[in-house]
Amino acid sequence: MTALWSSPEHRSEHCAPCAGERPFEQPPCADGHxxxxxxxxxxxxCGHAIILGTAASIRPARQFVTATA
Structure with missing residues (x-):
């Protein structure tokens, strides 16, 4: 991974379907990040999607509260 950053929402990564280095960007986040x-x-x-980060760095954006009966 090259991680050539131009802004927090844009970066350059290897795209497997395109078979080369391509610009990636973050689409609007439906999870509230x-x-x-x-x-x-x-x-x-091409729209190929990837998830970058470690399990420790990816945490839920929303927390669900459940009530006990």
């Missing part, structure tokens, strides 16, 4: 903090990235040329 702030811009630049979502682990989901998509190739701007």
């Amino acid at each position: 702030e811009p630049g903090h979502c682990p989901e990235w998509a190739c701007v040329e």
Whole structure:
């Protein structure tokens, strides 16, 4: 992984379907992550999606509260 950052929402990564280095960006996050903090990235040329981060760095954006009866 090269991780050539140009901003928190854009980076350059190897795209397997495109077979080369391509720009990736973060699509709008449906999980409530702030811009630049979502682990989901998509190739701007083909749309191939990847998730970047470690299990420790990826945490839920929302916490669900359940009530006991």
